Amino acid sequence: MLKDIGVQIVAKCDGLPLAVKVMGGLLCQKDKTHREWEMVLDDSIWSISGIPEELNHAVYLSFEDLSCCMKQCFLYYSLLPKSGLFFNDEIIAMWISEGCLHGTSDDLEGLGSKYYKELILRNLIEPNTEYVDQCVCNMHDVVRSFARFVARxxxxxxxxxxxxxxxxxxxxxxxxxxxxxxxxxxxxxxxxxxxxxxxxxxxxxxxxxxxxxxxxxxxxxxxxxxxxxxxxxxxxxxxxxxxxxxxxxxxxxxxxxxxxxxxxxxxxxxxxxxxxxxxxxxxxxxxxxxxxxxxxxxxxxxxxGIPRGFCALTNLRMLCGFPAQVDGEWCSLEELGPLSWLKNLQLDGLENITLASSAAKAKLGDKVHLTTLHLHCSSRLGDDGLVKEEDVISEEEQQRIEKVFDELCPSPRLEDLYIDGYFGQWLPRWMMSSSVVSLKSLRILFMNDMACCAQLPDGLCQLPYLEFIQINHAPAIKRIGPEFIQSHHHHGPSPSQTAAAFPRLHEMRLMGMVEWEEWEWEGKVQAFPVLQELMLKQCKLKCLPPGFASQARALNKLIIYYVQGLISIENFPSLVELDLDENIDLVRIANLPRLQKLTIEDCLELKEMEVVPLLHRFTLTDENIETLPEYMGGINPMHLELYCSLALLSFIAAGQSGPEWDKFSHVEHVKAYACE
Known part of the structure; x- marks a missing residue:
């Protein structure tokens, strides 16, 4: 019904991708009726002539569609220096301080978050993909120039x-x-x-x-x-x-x-x-x-330390870097108890807490507004990802930190959880299957430098909203068993035991698990139905579990770096992008029918590559390689980008008269560089 008028709106964008995106963002806010879209098509802003270059018509139109408060927020965003790094909570805080947000004092941050997300939906700001959950955004130069012109x-x-x-x-x-x-x-x-x-x-x-x-x-x-x-x-x-x-x-x-x-x-x-x-x-x-x-x-x-009497600051919404102390002249975790409005809390130095009762007095479970929680201990790991020789952790220390973390159970409204430097052998009870209902709203999980934990949480698979997991440095884990995706307890939205595990997880990174060798997941167990991206880095995993090929049907990007023992990567029907680096035992890549983008760096034993019919772009890096691999004759990428030795570069440059011509003559676009 709307195709014809949509094509006319696109034509007004003069082929500028940014303009098309901004118009798409604008139309998303409108009712999908012919009348609404026609009003956009016929808006007088399209016909304004002689305007400065900064006033892109599509951006101007989108700006005029904003509410008065959102216009202020948008213009304010354009002030932020491009070289700076500004997180969403900082930007929202500036909006509140400047009076750009009009609402009840109780939840101005919530209103600011709503505006921030709408600017993203309108493509007036763009999420930086290096940061999870859209917490950092960039502004396109054309959009920034427009905003600065308006506010000049x-x-x-x-x-x-x-x-x-x-x-x-x-x-x-x-x-x-x-x-x-x-x-x-x-x-x-x-x-x-x-x-x-x-x-x-x-x-x-x-x-x-x-x-x-x-x-x-x-x-x-x-x-x-x-x-x-x-x-x-x-x-x-x-x-x-x-x-x-x-x-x-x-x-x-x-x-x-x-x-x-x-x-x-x-x-x-x-x-x-x-x-x-x-x-x-x-x-x-x-x-x-x-x-x-x-x-x-x-x-x-x-x-x-923090001065005593800190509990008087009952208006606090965000408290980051609070140093956990035991005694002395500074306040303790106990003074966090009355701070009931906290939404974002970061506790540092939790290894200093000797009594679990002190942690209990922080009353995290009562903080119903708490959505982001950081629990930090000083790391016990060295640069190699293993426990430092001079920092051996006693059983008594492990038990003490376990009891402290058991008492830091958050309320069920928690959405983002970051745990750093935890050195207990067992994870907190509230992260395991029997009690994981306390994390029923969790969306994002980071666990870094887990020195002594021998297993991953076994209740995560039940969580209905979990979208992202990153485990970084867990040297005591040697095996991931079936309990990771088959919990014995079930607290999800459906009583069915056959519901797929990790129903909403779309990205998972397992990194620095330097002793990890085995992952048990049989193909019949349903899991990861919407997982799009998986990263495996620095481990000894010998083979990828068969369940991934048969169950993770949405997986389109696989990143594997520094994995020892992995011999083959094959039989992933949905994979579109594969990125490999220093997998020293990898020999074979096969049966990736949808693969389009392949990047390989320093995988020196790779000899076989077959059944990659849609391969479009292939980047190969090996500064010592002197001849193209034999498998080049069996693949047909449109683009080849090569970083190699000077000798091989000379052969490539010789073209048809060189000894390597038959291996790359069928490739439409070739770029080659000598690493030195």
Missing amino acids: DEALTAHSGETSIVSKLSAHEFLRLSLESKASETDGLDWSSLQAQKTLRALISAGYINIKAGDSLVHFPCLRTLHIDSAQVVALLESLHELKHLRYLSLENTDISCLPDSIGKMNFLQYINLVNCQQFVKLPDNIVKLGQLRCLNFRGTSIE
């Missing part, structure tokens, strides 16, 4: 190397200023050049800026948001309390070691972010007076 009277985004920046700052007052610098101390922008900007509400700086002794914040009385990344800011701390209206304070990767005592006077502060301030060790006692605080982030600092 209120906001200035500049690089410190621009010759005109100082004149712009002296000629016009802005509400928001975003600076990006790769300059050194000799040619960086002076802090004093900003002092004319007395109406600033937001100042965002990434990179070096020249802050001298005597420089101050007193010139910015209206500032609500201050974000400085990778600069030396100690000189500014003395005047920090002068920012009476400041809501958001972020000093990432800076040289501060403490916050001033006067911070207790900043009654409107809602967010304090000190990520990767490695010299930071101390919070002032009067931090507990800041009753409006919604977020404290000490991740990557050297903070030694």
Whole structure:
């Protein structure tokens, strides 16, 4: 019904892929009726002539379709420096601090998350695929240019190397200023050049800026948001309390070691972010007076403790890098008990907790709003993925940490769980099949540096919403048995024992399990029905279980790196992409009928490749290889990309007169490079 009008809308995009994506995102928000789509097709914005290059018609149309609040959020996003790394919770915090979100104070973060996801759906921001769960997004240059053009009277985004920046700052007052610098101390922008900007509400700086002794914040009385990344800011701390209206304070990767005592006077502060301030060790006692605080982030600092009375900060939604202490002058886990609004919690140094009763007093199970939980111990593993010789873990230590983690059972609303450095032999009870109902909402699981655990959790297969698993470094695991996908207890949405295991899991990474040799999964057991991507890295797995070929019918990407003992990869009917690196025993690849993209690096024993009829792109890397492998004559890729020895490159370059011509003459596009 809508095809004809859809084709007309596509035609208006002039062949620009971004414009097509943005229009698709816009139409997703509309009713799928002829009238709604016709209004988009006939919108007057398409016919505006003589507009600047920044005003792409499709982006303009999508922008005008946003609500007033979402327009503010979108324009604010364009201020973020491209070189910086901004997570969704940081961006939402800025929106709240700037008053871009209008709702009840209880769940402004939830409203911000809704807007963030809608900007993704509209393709106005694009998820960075290196990060799970869309927590980091990029903005296309065309979209960014449009947004900055629209906001040009209120906001200035500049690089410190621009010759005109100082004149712009002296000629016009802005509400928001975003600076990006790769300059050194000799040619960086002076802090004093900003002092004319007395109406600033937001100042965002990434990179070096020249802050001298005597420089101050007193010139910015209206500032609500201050974000400085990778600069030396100690000189500014003395005047920090002068920012009476400041809501958001972020000093990432800076040289501060403490916050001033006067911070207790900043009654409107809602967010304090000190990520990767490695010299930071101390919070002032009067931090507990800041009753409006919604977020404290000490991740990557050297903070030694939190002042007593911390339980007064009952408005906290996010607390990252909380150092677990036993006694002394600092507060303990017990003071987390009253913080009932917490949504995101990261506990560090849990190996310091000696009594399980202390962990129980944190009352994690009562925190019904808690959706993200990080539980961290210091790693006991060396660079080789094995327990350090000087750090042998006693049975007493193992039992103690097991009891502590047993008492850190979260509420059933938890969605994201990160466990780092756990050194118990047995996993917490609430992760095993008899109690896994406590994780019924879990979507994402990371488990890193599990020094002593000899088995994976046996209840994960029941979880109805689990989408992503990463296990990284678990040297005590030698075998994954049938219990991983066949739990003896069932708490899923259906009572049927025949329901497929891991019903929603779409990506799994099993890495650094350096002693893992066996995976038992018979083909008749249904599991992983929607798994799309599997990574296996640094293990001794001798063969892939037959269940994958017969049951994981959605698997289209397989990544295998540094796997010893694996001889063959074959019989994967749905596989589209295969990426291999340093699998030293691999001999054979066969019967991959849908494979289109193949990447092989340093798999020196590979001799056989057959039944890959749809192979489109093949990349082969081996800096010592002097002749093309014999299997080249039996495959027919459209593109071959080769990284090889200088000798083989010479043979390739010789073309038809060279000795290798018969092996690659049938390939339409060939690129070859000598590694040296």
